[in-house]
Amino acid sequence: MDGTSRPGIAPVFILLGPPGAGKGTQARLLQDRFGLVQLSTGDLLRQAVKDGTEAGRAAEAVMARGDLVSDDIVIAILRDRLAAPDTRRGVILDGFPRTAAQAAALDALLTETGQRIDAAISLEVDDAQMVDRISGRVTCGTCGEGYHDRHKPPAAPGTCDACGGTDMVRRADDRAETVAQRLEAYRAQTAPLADHYERLGALVRVNAMGAIGDIADRLGAVVRAARA
Numbered sequence: 132m133d134g135t136s137r138p139g140i141a142p143v144f145i146l147l148g149p150p151g152a153g154k155g156t157q158a159r160l161l162q163d164r165f166g167l168v169q170l171s172t173g174d175l176l177r178q179a180v181k182d183g184t185e186a187g188r189a190a191e192a193v194m195a196r197g198d199l200v201s202d203d204i205v206i207a208i209l210r211d212r213l214a215a216p217d218t219r220r221g222v223i224l225d226g227f228p229r230t231a232a233q234a235a236a237l238d239a240l241l242t243e244t245g246q247r248i249d250a251a252i253s254l255e256v257d258d259a260q261m262v263d264r265i266s267g268r269v270t271c272g273t274c275g276e277g278y279h280d281r282h283k284p285p286a287a288p289g290t291c292d293a294c295g296g297t298d299m300v301r302r303a304d305d306r307a308e309t310v311a312q313r314l315e316a317y318r319a320q321t322a323p324l325a326d327h328y329e330r331l332g333a334l335v336r337v338n339a340m341g342a343i344g345d346i347a348d349r350l351g352a353v354v355r356a357a358r359a
Contacts, residue, residue, distance in 0.1 A: 141213075142167075142221035142358055143246050145228070147324055148254030149317040150310070151265035152339050153346065156277055157254070158225040160347045165354055166220040170212060172205060172227045179208045186211060206236045213244060221249075221358070229321050234328075249357040251328035252350060254339035262310045272298035283343065 144167065146154040158169040179187030180194075186207035190200050205227070213222065228234040241247050267280035273296030278285050285292050289299055304313065328334040337349045 140246055141219050142249040142354075143241060144221065144223040144249055144354065144357070145251040145328070146223060146225050146254065147251055147321070147328075148339060149256060149258075149261060149322075150313045151261040151268070152254040152256045153264075153343070154225050154254060156283075156343060157339075157347060157350055158223050160343075161223050161350060161354060164347070164351060165358075167223045167354070168218050168221070169225055170209070170222050170227070171225045175208050175212055176200060176205070179211070184208070184211055202230075202233050202236050205233070206240055209237075210240055210244075213240075213246075228324060231323060231327065234324055248328060248331065248333040250335050250353055251324070251331075251333045252353055253325050253328075253334060253336045254346075255336050256339050258314060260340065261314060265305050265310050265313075268305050269299050269301050271296050272300040 144161070146158055148154050155171070158171075161167050162169045176187075176190050176194075180191045181187070186204055190204050190208065193200050193204065209227070212218065224237075228237050238248075264279070264282070267282065269278050269280065270276070271278070271291035271294065274291060274294040276291055276293040277283070278291075278299070285299075290297055291299070325334055325336075335353050337346070337353060339346050
């Protein structure tokens with residue numbers, strides 16, 4: 132990250148980190164604080180299918196067969212989304228890329244659009260504490276707001292602070308016994324992306340342990356430096 136300002140070019144940020152590192156929560160906070168648009172692969176796919184775009188129709192056909200959506204389709208959907216007017220203040224990619232092939236495809240897309248990765252922010256965590264974080268997570272089934280049994284409980288038990296919904300969902304793979312396998316998969320497939328972005332001079336490591344607000348402040352400092 133060289134800190135060079137590029138007037139008129141929307142900044143692009145990536146959040147990297149293992150399951151439970153707080154990527155989704157911190158992406159939403161950055162969106163609120165800086166006007167960045169949070170882009171998650173799942174949300175992009177669902178919206179493209181709903182909108183009936185060419186890439187969305189291709190994704191829908193693949194998912195109807197029960198297959199995984201290819202990187203080419205995901206990149207096509209991301210290309211369409213980056214062209215939307217609301218991304219002009221910048222975007223933060225949450226959950227993409229996950230593999231070296233996806234990172235290479237993203238690099239090619241940003242070269243095509245005249246953009247680059249302003250900062251790939253690696254959320255550095257203590258693996259021993261991930262079990263506690265993940266096994267306590269719960270999400271509002273109505274609006275997607277995330278909570279935690281101990282670290283971020285809703286003000287009224289069982290009721291979402293954001294929308295008032297009462298459909299609180301706990302993911303089946305957030306059981307403590309599955310966390311070790313998920314961390315191992317992350318290290319094997321996604322963690323090497325840090326090396327890729329370090330070679331590009333875009334990697335920034337941020338301590339992601341502690342209070343949510345403190346972590347948000349650390350990430351905010353990175354965003355401000357990149358946009359200076």
